[in-house]
Amino acid sequence: MNELKSNKWMQLPRDVLVGSDMLGKVADVCSDLKLGHNALIVTGQKTRDIAGMKVAEELEETGRNVQIHVSGSASMEEVENVMEIAREMNTDFLLGVGSGKSIDVAKLAATRHNVPFLSIPTAASHDGIVSSRASITHNGETTSIQASAPMAVIADTEVIAKAPFRLLAAGCGDIISNCTAVLDWELAHRLQNVTFSEYSAALASMTANILIESADSIKPELESSVRIVVKALVSSGVAMSIAGSSRPASGSEHMFSHALNRIAPNPALHGEQCGVGTILMMYLHGGDWREIRDGLRMIGAPTTAHEMGIEDKYILQALVESHKIRPERYTILGTGITPDAAEVVARTTGVIS
Numbered sequence: 001m002n003e004l005k006s007n008k009w010m011q012l013p014r015d016v017l018v019g020s021d022m023l024g025k026v027a028d029v030c031s032d033l034k035l036g037h038n039a040l041i042v043t044g045q046k047t048r049d050i051a052g053m054k055v056a057e058e059l060e061e062t063g064r065n066v067q068i069h070v071s072g073s074a075s076m077e078e079v080e081n082v083m084e085i086a087r088e089m090n091t092d093f094l095l096g097v098g099s100g101k102s103i104d105v106a107k108l109a110a111t112r113h114n115v116p117f118l119s120i121p122t123a124a125s126h127d128g129i130v131s132s133r134a135s136i137t138h139n140g141e142t143t144s145i146q147a148s149a150p151m152a153v154i155a156d157t158e159v160i161a162k163a164p165f166r167l168l169a170a171g172c173g174d175i176i177s178n179c180t181a182v183l184d185w186e187l188a189h190r191l192q193n194v195t196f197s198e199y200s201a202a203l204a205s206m207t208a209n210i211l212i213e214s215a216d217s218i219k220p221e222l223e224s225s226v227r228i229v230v231k232a233l234v235s236s237g238v239a240m241s242i243a244g245s246s247r248p249a250s251g252s253e254h255m256f257s258h259a260l261n262r263i264a265p266n267p268a269l270h271g272e273q274c275g276v277g278t279i280l281m282m283y284l285h286g287g288d289w290r291e292i293r294d295g296l297r298m299i300g301a302p303t304t305a306h307e308m309g310i311e312d313k314y315i316l317q318a319l320v321e322s323h324k325i326r327p328e329r330y331t332i333l334g335t336g337i338t339p340d341a342a343e344v345v346a347r348t349t350g351v352i353s
């Protein structure tokens with residue numbers, strides 16, 4: 001399916017597998033989806049050994065021709081490299097096995113090469129593992145590009161539970177950010193009559209609220225915790241598919257995170273920054289920002305600049321510049337907040353001290 005069509009069509013994964021030893025089910029999924037002979041795996045340097053090789057072995061056992069490409073970054077050059085390999089081997093489908101970077105590269109290359117794509121995350125660090133968006137860097141700018149949704153998502157909870165807990169906690173931050181994303185979307189609908197989906201917004205909010213209520217169940221190395229987070233990420237991905245945009249899961253808090261990525265010399269993880277952004281933006285919305293902070297704290301996700309390893313001055317600069325990130329997406333930031341106001345929100349919420 002090409003990009004134009006996927007913008008207008010609601011795309012959802014057909015098979016979603018969440019549980020122990022799911023890497024062993026890859027071949028069954030391929031046969032269920034009637035996928036062809038040639039498979040191209042995009043994986044990362046660490047995740048190649050954690051899951052990439054195992055997936056390749058599973059596919060080779062079915063007699064398939066498999067190639068592995070180890071990708072170092074989510075750049076347009078990498079997408080083009082992967083498309084080149086896909087053309088040369090006449091690949092029938094792609095698999096993104098690993099973290100956000102590998103999944104995004106495989107997702108966009110598959111969309112452009114017009115073949116199916118399977119998402120096999122080794123960490124539950126954000127909802128890109130399920131969604132039809134790909135974040136790709138080109139000429140120093142990272143943009144979120146519409147792509148095809150994965151045909152299947154295979155989340156092996158045993159593998160994900162062994163990933164650094166920081167990644168799972170970041171995934172929780174990305175889910176909790178639906179709280180302010182939906183408030184921003186409602187505001188834009190009221191003020192600018194932007195297209196709004198009640199179903200998508202309700203699903204996104206409910207997903208975030210359930211996660212906040214389950215915050216005390218999210219613990220390191222527990223497959224039960226991984227299941228809760230992966231299911232919530234799937235729900236967020238479905239909400240975005242219903243909306244046909246990232247609106248239900250990306251508002252002012254994501255603009256803050258995108259601004260930090262541009263400004264801070266050493267940004268934190270996407271979900272960590274979005275979680276802290278949610279505290280700040282909930283304050284601006286006049287909502288219960290303490291509930292957001294306490295939920296993140298209970299999970300073990302960062303709630304301050306210090307915990308993210310980011311200097312206070314970058315938080316303030318990002319707050320003042322966030323509204324420029326995506327000017328067409330109206331949020332509580334409106335035409336921007338002043339440096340004084342940024343200082344008040346960041347200090348009052350304890351994000352900076």
Ligand SMILES: NC(=O)C1=CN([C@@H]2O[C@H](COP(=O)(O)OP(=O)(O)OC[C@H]3O[C@@H](n4cnc5c(N)ncnc54)[C@H](OP(=O)(O)O)[C@@H]3O)[C@@H](O)[C@H]2O)C=CC1
Nearest residue numbers: 044045046047099100101122123125126128133134135163
């Ligand atoms: N498509 C979308 O909608 C979205 C996309 N993104 C994008 O995703 C990327 C961020 O993804 P994120 O996953 O947070 O971070 P990264 O892709 O940067 O991955 C973080 C690190 O974790 C490692 N890792 C992954 N799984 C394991 C594991 N099981 N054990 C040990 N290490 C592991 C990775 O290894 P390795 O080196 O092998 O990859 C990598 O070094 C960014 O490029 C961002 O722009 C973010 C949000 C939404």
Ligand SMILES: O=C(CO)COP(=O)(O)O
Nearest residue numbers: 127144174246249250254
């Ligand atoms: O990260 C996302 C949703 O959680 C995707 O949103 P963006 O459209 O801001 O990249």
Ligand SMILES: [Zn+2]
Nearest residue numbers: 126127174274
């Ligand atoms: Zn996100």
